[in-house]
Every structure is written in C-alpha cells, then in structure tokens.
C-alpha cells in the first residue's frame with residue numbers, strides 16, 4: 297500500500313537508497329566497486345542464508361534422527377561406516393556429513409573421516425534440544441504454507457500438540473500429557489539457569505510457580521535457596537507427574553502441590569512472590585490480562601511477580617525470538633511472543649509498579665520482566 301503521509305526527509309533518502317539497491321544494474325556495479333563490494337558480498341551471503349534456512353534445519357533434523365551426532369561421540373568415522381550402521385547409501389551419507397561440517401556441527405579430517413565439532417558436541421549437551429528438534433516436524437508442516445498460517449483460521453498441528461495450553465480438563469490422553477510435560481521439563485534447565493542468574497531471589501520466603509509444569513523450575517530454585525517454601529500450581533493432569541520429580545530432587549516436603557486452572561479457579565494465598573515461567577506466551581491478551589490481575593489480587597503488598605520467557609525484541613527486532621518464537625506461538629493458535637515493553641505495560645495495567653527488564657543473557661533462552669505490588 298502506498299504511504300500517503302508526507303515523508304520526512306530521512307524517509308525519502310532511505311526510500312531512494314532502497315530503490316537504488318533494488319536495481320540489478322546497481323548491484324552488479326556495487327559487486328565490482330572496491331568500496332562497496334565487501335558489503336554487497338556479505339549481504340548476498342546473508343540473503344542466501346535466509347533463503348536456505350529451512351534446508352539447514354532439515355539437514356540438522358537428519359543428523360539427529362539418524363543419531364549421527366551421538367554415534368560420533370565414540371570417535372571419528374567414515375561415511376561408509378555410518379552409512380552401513382544407518383542403512384543409507386554411502387554417497388548420501390557423505391552429503392549429509394559434508395553438510396554437517398559446512399554448518400560447523402562436524403569436523404572433516406584430512407583423511408576423509410568426520411568427527412563432532414565444538415557446536416555439534418555442545419548441541420548434544422543442551423537438555424531437551426534433540427527432542428525439540430524432533431518435534432519440529434509438526435511446526436514445519438504448519439509453516440509449509442506460511443501465508444495461509446498468517447491469514448489464520450487453518451487448523452495447525454501445533455495446536456493439537458500442546459493441548460494443555462487451552463486449559464483442557466480430563467479429555468487429554470495421559471501419554472500426550474507425559475510427552476508434553478517431559479519436553480517442557482527437559483527444556484527448562486537453561487531457562488531456570490538464566491532466570492536465577494538474572495533475578496535475585498534472596499528475601500523471598502514463599503514462591504508460587506504458576507503453570508510450573510512438573511516442577512522443574514521449582515526444583516532448581518529449591519536447590520539454590522534451601523530455606524524457601526514453594527507452591528506449584530498447574531492443571532491436575534500435569535501435577536500428577538510432579539510428585540516423582542520433586543521426590544527425586546528431595547523437595548517433596550517443601551513444595552505444596554495445588555492443582556487448579558488459573559483461568560477458572562482462585563489462586564491460593566501465602567506466597568510473597570509468584571513466577572510465570574514460559575506461561576504468558578501461550579495465551580491471548582485477554583487471558584494474560586485476567587491472570588495478571590488475579591495475581592495482583594493474590595499477592596500481599598510488597599509481593600513480587602517474576603515473568604520469564606522468550607520475548608520479542610520489540611523496537612529492536614530480534615533474529616531468533618521475532619522469527620522462530622513469533623511463528624511458533626502463532627501456529628499454536630492462542631499464543632503470542634510479546635516484547636518486554638508490552639509485558640511491562642500489561643503488568644502496569646494490572647496494578648503493578650517497580651517494573652524491571654534486566655538485559656537477557658541469552659534472549660533465545662529467555663528474557664525476564666519483574667514487578668512489585670505496592671498497594
């Protein structure tokens with residue numbers, strides 16, 4: 297659509313530059329001219345990376361599905377050996393290994409063998425990441441027609457994959473609940489690490505984790521803060537899996553389980569701090585507003601709210617959260633990747649003050665917003 301407002305001079309200049317850069321003739325000249333050719337090549341390579349992003353992700357999926365990364369922890373191997381072990385043609389295994397080395401996950405040796413590269417080894421150590429990569433099949437099928445996804449209304453596989461997001465009661469297969477809860481709990485480790493490194497928890501007597509799944513976050517908090525009392529709130533079917541985890545962590549006596557829906561049921565009192573870890577981005581604005589308001593009513597004066605989840609870069613778009621998480625939550629149907637500024641605004645609307653948005657260590661893992669109930 298044409299911009300009807302009178303453009304400022306900066307906008308005019310930017311528009312003129314964009315029209316110039318979009319001309320094939322200018323591009324051919326810029327690729328030769330000594331002062332512009334470096335930038336033209338870098339931009340070209342970067343555009344190509346965006347174009348091929350899906351292919352890289354699928355090559356990674358093949359490395360994970362075929363357990364190639366795990367197999368290489370035993371030491372370097374040739375394509376022929378791996379092909380034989382995985383029932384693949386040698387030439388095709390060579391293509392996969394070469395792609396893995398090109399992406400920096402594997403290392404190609406002079407003698408033609410391949411071993412794990414630093415990033416390939418690190419990937420194996422990220423809790424839950426291989427399971428996340430495996431479940432991307434559903435996400436990518438939803439992304440197959442991105443324009444249809446953007447238009448909305450189409451049924452998506454991810455909406456069915458995460459049934460609890462909708463607050464389902466009773467109707468969901470226990471196996472589905474277990475898969476969901478395990479994936480969440482496995483991928484919680486880095487989120488807990490970054491949240492605890494960002495938010496000082498000293499001074500909190502009693503923390504209530506709402507939508508806390510099977511207690512992975514509270515297990516990490518409990519280990520770091522031995523004197524803190526804790527309450528875990530989640531849907532009844534999800535909490536069924538919490539007892540075993542908390543017992544393994546030696547926390548069964550310190551954590552009160554409170555099965556409830558934060559949409560329909562009242563929240564228990566007694567906590568001087570409440571955490572929402574990867575909860576808000578599953579839900580629509582009206583659900584989030586109602587939850588924040590309920591939390592404000594529940595907390596005592598001086599009580600703190602800690603929100604931690606991947607957040608949009610807002611005014612400074614972020615390469616990961618504004619692409620991956622924004623489309624992921626869109627495909628889920630009800631979700632939305634909000635910026636820290638937007639979450640802060642919703643907290644203020646719910647009556648909170650003292651908003652803090654500390655700089656995230658790894659925005660692709662999580663970002664944090666905290667606030668206080670002062671009256």
Ligand SMILES: CC(C)=CCC/C(C)=C/CC/C(C)=C/C=C/C(C)=C/C=C/C=C(C)/C=C/C=C(C)/C=C/C=C(C)/C=C/CC(C)(C)O
Nearest residue numbers: 414418419422425428458483574577578624625628631660
């Ligand atoms: C040993 C010598 C000599 C030298 C070592 C040199 C050295 C120090 C190297 C560094 C190596 C190292 C330790 C690297 C560490 C790398 C790490 C920790 C990487 C972490 C990566 C994390 C990733 C990629 C996380 C991805 C998370 C994803 C995809 C999460 C998705 C979550 C979803 C979809 C959640 C959905 C939930 C819903 C439904 C929206 O609520």
Ligand SMILES: C[S@@+](CC[C@H](N)C(=O)[O-])C[C@H]1O[C@@H](n2cnc3c(N)ncnc32)[C@H](O)[C@@H]1O
Nearest residue numbers: 460463480484507508509530531557558573574
């Ligand atoms: C994305 S998971 C996050 C779990 C955990 N906080 C973590 O980061 O691993 C969202 C959690 O919110 C819970 N949830 C969704 N709707 C809920 C509701 N209406 N009442 C209580 N919990 C709910 C889900 O069951 C799930 O455990």
